[in-house]
Amino acid sequence: MSLYGGLRVRNVGKVYDPEGIHVVALQDISLDIAPGEFCVVVGPSGCGKTTLLNIIAGFDTLTSGEIDMDGSTLTAPGRRLSPGADRMVVFQHGALFPWKTVLWNVTCGPVLQGRLPRAEAEAQARALLAGTGLAGIEGQYPGELSSGMRRRVELVRALMNDPKVLLLDEPFRALDALTRSVMHEHLLKLYDLARKTVFFITHDLEEAIFLADRVVVMTTRPGRVKKVIRVDLPRPRDYRILTSLRYGQLEEEALEAIHEEALKAFETGERELA
Amino acid sequence: MTEKNSGGELRWIRGPRPYLLLAGFAIFLAAWHLATAVLKVPVFSKIPPPAVVLREWFNPEPFFGVSVYTSLYYSHIAYSVYRAYTAFALAVLLGVPLGILIGWNRTFKEYAFPLVEIFRPIPPLSWVPLAILMLPGTEPPVIFVTFIAAFFATVLNTLLGVQSIDRSYFRAAQCLGFSRRDMLLHVVIPGAMPHVFTGLQIAMGLSWVALVAGEMIAGKRGLGYMIYDAYSMVQIPTIIMGMLTLGFLGFFSSALVRFLGRRLMAWRSY
Amino acid sequence: MLRMVRSTALWRGLGGIALFIALWEAASLLKLPFLRFVPAPHILFASVVETIQTQAYWSAVVISARRVVIGYLIGVALGVPIGLAFGVSRVFKGLFFPVFETLRPIPPLAWVPLSILLWPTMEQTVISVIFLGSYFTVVINVLGGVETVDLRYVRAAFSMGASRWQVFWRVVLPATSPSIFTGMAVAMGLTWEIVVAAEMVSSIGSGQTGLGAMMWQAYVGGVIPLIITAMVSIGLAGLLFSALIWQIGAFATRWRRLV
Numbered sequence: 001m002s003l004y005g006g007l008r009v010r011n012v013g014k015v016y017d018p019e020g021i022h023v024v025a026l027q028d029i030s031l032d033i034a035p036g037e038f039c040v041v042v043g044p045s046g047c048g049k050t051t052l053l054n055i056i057a058g059f060d061t062l063t064s065g066e067i068d069m070d071g072s073t074l075t076a077p078g079r080r081l082s083p084g085a086d087r088m089v090v091f092q093h094g095a096l097f098p099w100k101t102v103l104w105n106v107t108c109g110p111v112l113q114g115r116l117p118r119a120e121a122e123a124q125a126r127a128l129l130a131g132t133g134l135a136g137i138e139g140q141y142p143g144e145l146s147s148g149m150r151r152r153v154e155l156v157r158a159l160m161n162d163p164k165v166l167l168l169d170e171p172f173r174a175l176d177a178l179t180r181s182v183m184h185e186h187l188l189k190l191y192d193l194a195r196k197t198v199f200f201i202t203h204d205l206e207e208a209i210f211l212a213d214r215v216v217v218m219t220t221r222p223g224r225v226k227k228v229i230r231v232d233l234p235r236p237r238d239y240r241i242l243t244s245l246r247y248g249q250l251e252e253e254a255l256e257a258i259h260e261e262a263l264k265a266f267e268t269g270e271r272e273l274a
Numbered sequence: 275m276t277e278k279n280s281g282g283e284l285r286w287i288r289g290p291r292p293y294l295l296l297a298g299f300a301i302f303l304a305a306w307h308l309a310t311a312v313l314k315v316p317v318f319s320k321i322p323p324p325a326v327v328l329r330e331w332f333n334p335e336p337f338f339g340v341s342v343y344t345s346l347y348y349s350h351i352a353y354s355v356y357r358a359y360t361a362f363a364l365a366v367l368l369g370v371p372l373g374i375l376i377g378w379n380r381t382f383k384e385y386a387f388p389l390v391e392i393f394r395p396i397p398p399l400s401w402v403p404l405a406i407l408m409l410p411g412t413e414p415p416v417i418f419v420t421f422i423a424a425f426f427a428t429v430l431n432t433l434l435g436v437q438s439i440d441r442s443y444f445r446a447a448q449c450l451g452f453s454r455r456d457m458l459l460h461v462v463i464p465g466a467m468p469h470v471f472t473g474l475q476i477a478m479g480l481s482w483v484a485l486v487a488g489e490m491i492a493g494k495r496g497l498g499y500m501i502y503d504a505y506s507m508v509q510i511p512t513i514i515m516g517m518l519t520l521g522f523l524g525f526f527s528s529a530l531v532r533f534l535g536r537r538l539m540a541w542r543s544y
Numbered sequence: 545m546l547r548m549v550r551s552t553a554l555w556r557g558l559g560g561i562a563l564f565i566a567l568w569e570a571a572s573l574l575k576l577p578f579l580r581f582v583p584a585p586h587i588l589f590a591s592v593v594e595t596i597q598t599q600a601y602w603s604a605v606v607i608s609a610r611r612v613v614i615g616y617l618i619g620v621a622l623g624v625p626i627g628l629a630f631g632v633s634r635v636f637k638g639l640f641f642p643v644f645e646t647l648r649p650i651p652p653l654a655w656v657p658l659s660i661l662l663w664p665t666m667e668q669t670v671i672s673v674i675f676l677g678s679y680f681t682v683v684i685n686v687l688g689g690v691e692t693v694d695l696r697y698v699r700a701a702f703s704m705g706a707s708r709w710q711v712f713w714r715v716v717l718p719a720t721s722p723s724i725f726t727g728m729a730v731a732m733g734l735t736w737e738i739v740v741a742a743e744m745v746s747s748i749g750s751g752q753t754g755l756g757a758m759m760w761q762a763y764v765g766g767v768i769p770l771i772i773t774a775m776v777s778i779g780l781a782g783l784l785f786s787a788l789i790w791q792i793g794a795f796a797t798r799w800r801r802l803v
Contacts, residue, residue: 095446099464109450294638388557395779397737403763505657524649
């Protein structure tokens with residue numbers, strides 16, 4: 001169980017001002033994530049969950065409030081810790097470098113940072129890839145792989161980077177439902193190996209409950225925490241849990257909250273900003 | 275995902291395309307022949323029929339001194355090729371780094387880009403008089419004018435290439451702990467390559483355009499000069515030969531750049 | 545507007561230009577061999593101010609502009625339909641595109657001698673060369689536009705019962721219009737480059753003096769500031785005219801910003 005990556009989000013607000021239109025993306029949002037916890041934030045499009053992720057990752061600044069990690073300030077108004085290897089992001093549309101081989105992609109973090117010599121990094125990478133069923137593709141380019149395979153490679157890359165917090169921005173959104181459910185099991189397998197702190201955002205409630213230790217439901221813009229649900233399903237989890245009684249109860253608990261927000265978002269025609 | 279409405283490469287030979295191609299050329303040549311040899315349309319009275327051009331082009335003892343069999347023809351070609359490719363190489367060597375710098379470094383861009391944009395609209399050919407005055411000899415002015423044409427196109431396309439790199443790649447690189455140098459080598463340069471090569475194809479085409487003009491005005495050899503010289507001595511078949519040779523060389527050069535691009539970016543064919 | 549004045553980008557840009565002019569002035573004072581014939585900025589500036597007040601300058605501008613516009617418009621008038629035809633009819637493309645592609649790489653200037661022999665007046669020669677330049681560019685851009693029309697729009701129209709004619713006018717043409725305007729804007733920039741070349745080459749004994757001819761005469765006569773004035777004028781004209789076309793295009797395809 002990881003001891004690092006505990007995040008405290010305190011009264012964070014984010015206001016955008018693109019072309020003079022004042023947009024409040026986040027308003028007074030507070031959240032605590034324990035080290036090693038798998039936290040999933042669910043909310044409709046435009047609720048600000050991606051904005052929050054970007055702020056934690058260091059790609060964006062906040063306008064009010066504070067976030068700290070393991071006791072030291074991560075970001076505050078006017079201050080921002082640049083993105084780094086401690087908070088590794090897995091992007092929605094994938095960001096594997098298409099012009100490099102799988103092996104290079106996966107090992108570049110530790111090697112370029114000087115943390116591991118190339119040979120050792122490659123050995124580790126091969127082992128991890130084999131562990132997720134991707135042995136033998138190291139020399140190929142991302143363009144040759146299926147989208148499911150690419151996502152798995154990207155997860156391996158993220159883990160090889162040994163971050164304190166793993167930030168996942170709706171990583172399975174572009175996959176078809178069947179591939180997605182298999183990816184969930186893969187992700188949990190990898191999570192179980194290292195138990196890093198995970199911050200995962202999605203709009204899919206089922207995905208959220210299946211993966212999380214805690215599910216955080218967000219309101220539509222301006223984003224705030226609406227409800228927090230502790231998911232006490234035992235680990236390791238597999239797809240059969242989806243039809244269990246406890247799962248059904250948890251879903252019922254969360255569904256009303258999120259459906260209400262979904263309806264609100266639908267009516268106001270919110271579009272994604274970030 | 276858009277689909278192009280043309281046939282697949284492998285089915286090309288078996289499809290109607292090659293036959294239409296030949297038919298098209300045949301129609302063009304027939305029309306040319308008709309207008310000049312048969313109907314003798316007055317407007318085209320000075321233009322020789324295709325047969326005359328071809329006869330001269332492949333004549334061991336050409337009337338006007340230039341044909342596939344004369345070394346003069348190849349000498350002209352050699353000069354033109356040397357100038358075009360030298361200017362192109364210079365444009366690439368100077369233009370790509372400049373484009374990358376402008377595209378990547380916001381501060382540098384703010385200082386340098388306005389200057390570039392002021393000089394860019396000035397047609398390359400209008401540099402000819404100034405080039406002759408500034409640079410010694412006969413070769414440098416011609417190469418300089420050609421260089422200008424290729425240079426700005428290269429800078430612009432390289433710049434666009436850098437700017438077109440998805441923000442996610444930069445962010446991922448930051449998360450992976452890349453230094454500025456790592457970013458340049460492993461993200462910026464490879465990421466911009468597709469656009470850069472498109473730009474290089476365009477630049478190559480523009481080089482030829484500028485080169486011809488330069489040669490016509492200032493050169494002593496080369497295809498542009500050959501055309502101009504033939505014109506002044508009313509050797510029309512030679513003019514047409516020169517034009518078609520230029521067309522072919524231009525097309526071939528662009529194809530060469532395209533081919534090199536495909537080789538260097540093997541990752542793209544998937 | 546106020547935001548623009550306060551932006552660092554503007555000041556840095558001006559700074560870069562100022563630095564360039566300062567270096568130029570210094571090099572001129574130092575009498576570097578490279579710049580032996582190039583006038584110092586202050587001399588050039590005085591000359592420019594003087595020149596733009598002369599009648600001869602402005603009539604040159606008008607003459608060149610007229611040639612550009614005529615050649616350009618004919619090029620567009622022929623180029624758009626042919627580009628559309630290439631894109632829509634596989635047979636037409638198969639027949640005539642290879643010939644087109646063989647003639648396209650021939651630099652416009654290489655057509656000048658032939659054109660002089662072909663056309664009775666110099667004016668027509670210059671216009672015909674300009675026409676060629678704009679024509680090839682427009683066709684290629686329009687063709688590219690037709691070929692990348694999302695097939696789904698076409699299929700949707702057919703499934704709603706549209707005839708082929710309707711699909712062409714109501715779907716293909718509007719969808720291609722951004723490319724048509726792009727082609728037109730690029731061609732406009734190109735025609736100004738060509739007019740210089742065409743006028744320079746054909747200025748040997750032609751009637752009217754356009755900007756390109758004026759530049760060549762300035763070179764022959766050794767009036768160097770005038771050369772530079774002409775160069776910059778042509779560049780500026782090209783910029784302004786293409787910007788105009790861009791604006792028209794942007795207005796005509798306003799729906800794009802929302803897609």
